[in-house]
Amino acid sequence: MNKEVGIQEIPRFDKWFVLSLQHLFAMFGATILVPLLTGLSPAVALVSSGLGTLSYLLITKGQIPAYLGSSFAFIIPIQSAILIGGPEGAMIGSFFAGILYAIVALIIKRTGVRWLMQLLPPIVVGPVIMVIGLGLAGVAIDMAMNNPETGAYDGTLFAVALATLAITIIASVFFKGFFGLIPILIGIAAGYSLALATGIVDLTAIREAAWIEAPPFLVPFVTYTPSVSWEIILIMVPIALVTLTEHLGDQMVLSKVVGKNLVKKPGLHRSIFGDGFATIISSFLGGPPNTTYGENIGVVALTRVFSVFVIGGAATLAILFGFIGKVSAFITTIPTAVMGGVSILLFGIIASSGLRMLIDNKVDIGNKRNLIISSVILVIGIGGAMIQVNESLSIPGMALATVVGIVLNQVLPGKDPVRSEEEMFEAMSSEQEKHPAA
Template identity: 45%
Template sequence: MENKKIIQVEEKVPFNLLIPLSLQHMFAMFGATVLVPILFQINPSVVLLMNGVGTIIFILITKGKAPAYLGSSFAFLAPAGLVITKWGYSYALGGFIVVGFSLCVLSFIVYKFGIKWIDILLPAAAMGPVVALIGLELASTAASTAGILPGTDGSIDSKNVIVFLVTLAVAVFGNVLFRKIFAVIPILIAIVAGYITALLTNLVTPQIVVDALHKSLLVKPNFQTPHFNLEAILMILPVILVLASEHIGHQLVTSKIVGRDLLKDPGLHRSLFADGISTMLSGFVGSVPTTTYGENIGVMAITKVYSVQVIGGAALLSIIASFIGPVAALIQTIPGPVIGGISFLLYGMIGASGIRILVDAKVDYSRSRNLTLTSVVFVTGLSGVAFKIGQVELKGMVLACIVGMVLSLLFYIFDKLGWANDK
């Protein structure tokens, strides 16, 4: 651990490290994954339960070869919000199930036709910026969560800034300076340091902590049954475009981090199928759809611990937390500046992974197509341009990915026709 030895996907970790490493992953995903059920106005307990169950299912289906934590998906917020307003949450659940089933169908198509099309539709010059955008477009979200952006009156709460800076500083310098066991849990230490600072600055009052600890020891997740309505389903179904693009991007960046081609082994078809099954099961019991989480990819990039045993440990902790009232309540008291401070580093790590793809592939920018691809993808993703299909808005990384794929396909056709001037 002294020099941050890499712990590979299939390796086991010492028991004394398993719990802190698993806690680190659970805390990394917690802020974002709990926000979705709060916005849908449902109890987060069932979401924590199904995220843990979904992650374990993902590990089993991918044969323990693809380290990924499945958290709440933000892609459904807009269309599901409209469905909930018009028909109620149970009808949104029906839409979630159909989207999950569609992902499973897509996985069989990938299994049948392979993944060679990815090299044509997403060459390195397009893939690199698409992966980078996964982290870069979330930068403003991290700042907003931290509460360090000016409010309507132009002011910023100094408490937020102090807690944010302490959390970020411990994460950044701990990643460089910590040794032995501390070298692999800098995120967890930063969260603890940020929380203590929040208590000292009275951003989190002791009474809030006391109230959380006095919650009922055992709680039962509030399960709900789905209802199906064709109009509601059609409003939510286009989200599959977002999920597929996001999933491929996450698998690509994870592949670069762990040094293995996860699209080939265990295979993109397996990971897509696992993601779809998890989303379907969540819909059947009243939870929200799931997706592989960028926050946890960032944790792996920082710690160099890729073991699925650790991911599985985080999933089990999430399941346990869903039934223990004080634990779930206490975790929910973690303030935004702490989550934002961690996210600053984690999202940046994902952005850097996209640049690494360009470097590793030795992309030749003297070729017009490469320069054009990277430029257009970056500008599309960061410009704020949006395109709507029904109630689903395509923007950011997803729209940039689609634009990059269309351009890459056209360039491939130009090559076949002998029209390209840089072949």
């Protein structure tokens, strides 16, 4: 058993650097994957995740050792928002998602968290999470199988993608210790090496990039003039309701890991506000929304190093990496086939985690009420249903599925009673701590 390092303890500098580097590696693959899939800048995502994490540590009074990185739940909403209003429009949607976090934090501070669990029980959140993962399935297969320039099937690219997938699976199942926590990074590195060997990587961007280079930030009133779109807000903001519940689960797992009830002190309202504020920071820079990372919770559990200074060190390193032009250029040279191979596993895991939420909470799908709610959410969300309000305003499938699920849960008879905070803490944390890096 490793010697524990307390939450407020500062390790010796050499250990501090290595421990922070571990956290950087743990979040790196997933954090850069989101902007690569959505057309945003990976360098900006690194900087915004670092700044968001530092602000989170300050808001939570240095009592929660959590790292914040790019949120997978927002991939489809960001893609849809960019089609409507460009990257700038996606930033507006991200800003309002962060505002919703702040509003929820204020309500929780005054009334507690039971209302949130009543609004978003597992029978609603689980299927919505499944919609998020399955809705991305086509994106992963297209990236893995087709040439990004022609859109045509390419056997070489597909072989690279399948090899990347296989290596990522092997790393996930057979690697132990810290290496078992970074299968995404291992898969990307191995896939990139294979792509180099097959001659499908163009290194020109790396050679031409400067060592020190400012990321392409999107700053409101500096690089663009913000314009509010209700359609974009309706696309992105409802997803924050789902990630809020995931945030609660992460806090409960982390509480078990560190041996303190972080939901009570410094309080869930602080951690949710910190999460939302990190997303707002990201929206002011041009990065994707942020969320607490299970990968880094896994590192904390493995190393027994709870120090927020180690987390802060990782955040500082992420910011520095964002300003290294060679690193940013290297990320852009990763073939879409490699990212597609990793995405096949990642998006499937997202969908499976929604299923696991139903199982962990012992939701009886044989019950007609639960069967109806889950079925309607899945078909509306995956099927791409939408409500066209007018020529410029529509409610897309994922947001519509979330809203319909909430309404059905409220109006159908036979709703289960809401558990107390103590019961939720014991149930959710005991199940999720078995898979802290999922």
